[in-house]
Structures are given as structure tokens and as C-alpha cells.
Amino acid sequence: EPEVTQTPSHQVTQMGQEVILRCVPISNHLYFYWYRQILGQKVEFLVSFYNNEISEKSEIFDDQFSVERPDGSNFTLKIRSTKLEDSAMYFCATEEQGSEKLFFGSGTQLSVL
Amino acid sequence: DAKTTQPTSMDCAEGRAANLPCNHSTISGNEYVYWYRQIHSQGPQYIIHGLKNNETNEMASLIITEDRKSSTLILPHATLRDTAVYYCIVRAQGFSNSGYALNFGKGTSLLVTP
Numbered sequence: 001e002p003e004v005t006q007t008p009s010h011q012v013t014q015m016g017q018e019v020i021l022r023c024v025p026i027s028n029h030l031y032f033y034w035y036r037q038i039l040g041q042k043v044e045f046l047v048s049f050y051n052n053e054i055s056e057k058s059e060i061f062d063d064q065f066s067v068e069r070p071d072g073s074n075f076t077l078k079i080r081s082t083k084l085e086d087s088a089m090y091f092c093a094t095e096e097q098g099s100e101k102l103f104f105g106s107g108t109q110l111s112v113l
Numbered sequence: 114d115a116k117t118t119q120p121t122s123m124d125c126a127e128g129r130a131a132n133l134p135c136n137h138s139t140i141s142g143n144e145y146v147y148w149y150r151q152i153h154s155q156g157p158q159y160i161i162h163g164l165k166n167n168e169t170n171e172m173a174s175l176i177i178t179e180d181r182k183s184s185t186l187i188l189p190h191a192t193l194r195d196t197a198v199y200y201c202i203v204r205a206q207g208f209s210n211s212g213y214a215l216n217f218g219k220g221t222s223l224l225v226t227p
Contacts, residue, residue, distance in 0.1 A: 087155060
């Protein structure tokens, strides 16, 4: 079965540093999402992306966050200046138009020290 | 999106049917009921979804009440690998140029015991 691939699986960074999390969507999927899950808490929606534009974003997705699909394949989440509270598992999800199902990657565990 | 209410936790014996309830009394006419699960901090996994008719696939069955205010996910023969957090989510449909976000609650933690 096709998979959403996320890299790296683990990322350790210093507070204030920029990080880029990468996602390779399933081929032909047109809708892309980022979610995060702080340890012990629920899965939280960050942003959805379609046709090279943000479709919807949550209050969590502030100016420190950005998304893009620079080369037509990878879908990236950038955190410009990481904070301790950004430590979480970040999940990418993609969706084929009309399928009504999100497929999630295995996540990137981000640790901010 | 309408909110859902699920029990915090449930147990089920291996080989028996697991019946996970969900209340969504404020569901709107264009909202579907989705079920996802998350096994030990892995990415959430799609199970099944429906609008008003009962649905069945290779993983589970979804029973939606006639008034659509509640539903039940049925795992017909639970195995140890079905131990996970199960999320009931209602989500509007109708893509134009935007995908509607799935909003996860706390879900039901299902423990399948030998």
C-alpha cells in the first residue's frame, strides 16, 4: 500500500533554531496536512494545503510556521525559531481528491532543547 | 464541526467483538462520521466512514443510528494488535479548493486482552 513518508524520524534542535520537516505525499494526492501531537495529548490540526495555497490553519499555526511544496513532490513544514513548547510529534497527512480519507505518515519527533 | 463524545477507555477480550460507541448529537446534514485509530504514537490510521447508511469494510463495521446522533464502530474479532486509541470524528464534505481538517478529540483507549 502506498505510504506517506516523513523525514527525519527524529530531530533534535536548540531553542531558537530553524527546523524543516519533510513529507513525501502519496502520488496523485492533492490535499496536504500537518498535525502535531505533544506527548500525552491529543492530535492537533495545524494547517491544510491545496493548489500551492494554505486552505485552512489553526491558531497554533502562527507566524513562526510556514509550509510549502517547493519542488512539486516534497511538502515541508518550517518552524523559524523553535521554542521549547514546539517539542512534539509532527504528522504529515495527504488526501486524494474525492477519497475522503487522510493517510498519515509515521511522524517526525521534534525535540527542542 | 460537531463535537463527539466517547468513553475514555474500554476493554475487550481477544477474539470477541469490540463495540465502540460515539455520540454526535449536533451533527449537521453534510457531516460524515469518521473513525481513525492510533497505535502507540504511530500516525493515525483510517478505519471507516459513513453518512447515514451502515458501512462495512475489511477492518470494521460502522452502525449509524437513524437520527445520526450516535454511531458504533464494531471490530468483529478483536486481536491484540487492535489495542489502540480510537477516534470518532465528524467532518464536513464538499471539496472546492480546500480540504476540511479532521479535528481529533481524546478518543477511546481500547485494550484487547488475551
